[in-house]
Amino acid sequence: MIIRWKRISFFAEIRWGISGKEITLTCDKPVQRWHESALVGLLSHELSHPCVPIGRRAEERTDVDVIDRGLGVYLAAERLTTGRYLDQVTGRGKDRYLGYQSVRERLTGHETRQLDRLLDDLRIVPSSHALFSAKTIHDLAIRGENQASVGGYVFQGVSIPQESSVKLLIRGESVFLFVDDQLVGETLVDQSDCS
Numbered sequence: 001m002i003i004r005w006k007r008i009s010f011f012a013e014i015r016w017g018i019s020g021k022e023i024t025l026t027c028d029k030p031v032q033r034w035h036e037s038a039l040v041g042l043l044s045h046e047l048s049h050p051c052v053p054i055g056r057r058a059e060e061r062t063d064v065d066v067i068d069r070g071l072g073v074y075l076a077a078e079r080l081t082t083g084r085y086l087d088q089v090t091g092r093g094k095d096r097y098l099g100y101q102s103v104r105e106r107l108t109g110h111e112t113r114q115l116d117r118l119l120d121d122l123r124i125v126p127s128s129h130a131l132f133s134a135k136t137i138h139d140l141a142i143r144g145e146n147q148a149s150v151g152g153y154v155f156q157g158v159s160i161p162q163e164s165s166v167k168l169l170i171r172g173e174s175v176f177l178f179v180d181d182q183l184v185g186e187t188l189v190d191q192s193d194c195s
Helices: 031-034 036-051 056-070 072-082 100-106 109-122 189-193
Strands: 002-006 010-016 023-028 087-091 094-096 139-141 147-148 153-156 168-172 174-177 182-189
Touching: 002 031, 010 087, 023 031, 023 036, 023 100, 031 036, 031 147, 036 056, 056 072, 056 094, 072 100, 072 109, 072 147, 087 174, 139 174, 153 182
Parallel strands: 002 023, 010 139
Antiparallel strands: 010 023, 087 094, 139 147, 147 153, 168 174, 174 182
C-alpha cells in the first residue's frame, strides 16, 4: 500500500489493479488539518472501495461497508467535517454518499453514544445548515487501467493520470468528466447504476 499527500481536486483518490496486489491512496493536503476522527472516516471509506464493485450503488455500499466494520462513528465525523449532513445523491438517486444523518441512523446504541461523546469533545453541533457547501468531489476510485468512479459516476475506458485536476459537469441527462481541463469521458446520469 502506498499512501501520499498531494494537492488534488477532491478529498481522496484510491487506485488499485485487478490483481489487488497494490493500492495507492492519495489524500488532498488540506485534509491533513482535519481532526483525526474525520480523517479515519475518509480513509475507511476509501479503503472499503476495493471491497465493493465499482458501479451499482458503489458509494452507498462502500459507506455501509464502513459502518458494518464498526467505523461508522468516524464516517459520521468525516461527513460533518465535509458539510454533508444529508445524503449526497448521484445519478438521480441511483447512488449516494450517506450523509451524517443516514450514517447516524445506522449506528448501534453504543456507537451513537460514542459519536455523541466525540462531537461533545470536538464541540460540534450537527446541523443541516452546513458552514460551507459541499461542492468538492468527494473521491475518485480507479480500478485497473480504464474504469473510474468519480463522485459516484462511473466512466468506462477512461485513464486518469495521477496528480490530475478532475472536474465533473452535469448538464441535463449527461455527466462530463474533465481531466486537466480536457473532456475525457461522458456518461448518462442514469449510468451510475450500471456495473
